Amino acid sequence: MVPVSYYLVLSGILFMCGVLGFLLKRNIITIFMSIELMLNGVNLSFVAFAAQWHALSGQVFVFFVMVVAAAEAAVGLAIIIAVYRTRETLNVDQVNLLKL
């Protein structure tokens, strides 16, 4: 018997860690991983609420979030490769132009 709020607090901590990484990190790949961490935190709260309300729709939504995260990871990493190819750096401070 675990209170649902414990899961929600864990989800909040994960989301905040993701926000912190997004703000602090200067490596573009690590920033991307922080975004994945935030998505995972939200997924955990979805599943926790699904368990609380006895509704399976939350778990289906987690499935959709995972699919969208996979698509986003593929496109984002391709963008990172393209950026590295033109700029030879992964530091976001030095990437300030969208133009190639």
Added chain:
Amino acid sequence: MVCVAGAISLLAQSHPINSALSLIVVMASLAGEYLLLGAEFVAAVQVIVYAGAIMVLFVITIMLLNAGKEEQTRGSRIATLLGVPGVGIGTVLVAWTLLFHANTSTVRLGALPGGPQEIARLLFRQFLLPFEVTSVLILIAILGAVVLASRPEAIAKRHHVETHRAMPELVGSGKEH
């Protein structure tokens, strides 16, 4: 818990490959949490898609780009000074609200049937249209990833070859470059 330790380790590591490995730890422990909440199918998909596929993408990209340690700049030090207390206050606020001001119930181990059968019944009846839309989305994502990651010279060369094939009398007779 293991999950929080992995998340903090993700932030503390300066080398991206160590961050990626700690993210795998976070995802594996989250799969355990899903199992505790009775979401068996979601736990399996978490291990396969997140800890498997997405993390392989990340690790391959890190190795491909030969990512080294990140360097600290003045901006990142300012971000650390402002960001750490702000996010700490945010976390405490969220935790305080959830623990003392939310009337949430307790959950029993495996209270909700979250097996593949129930999920699939919901997914293919009530959520059929979103399912199809996601399939189109992922097709577009594949095309975009291939176009973005392919070398521009390769595209230019292919275009050149196609022009040769289409108009051999124009470019074939002249000087090649």
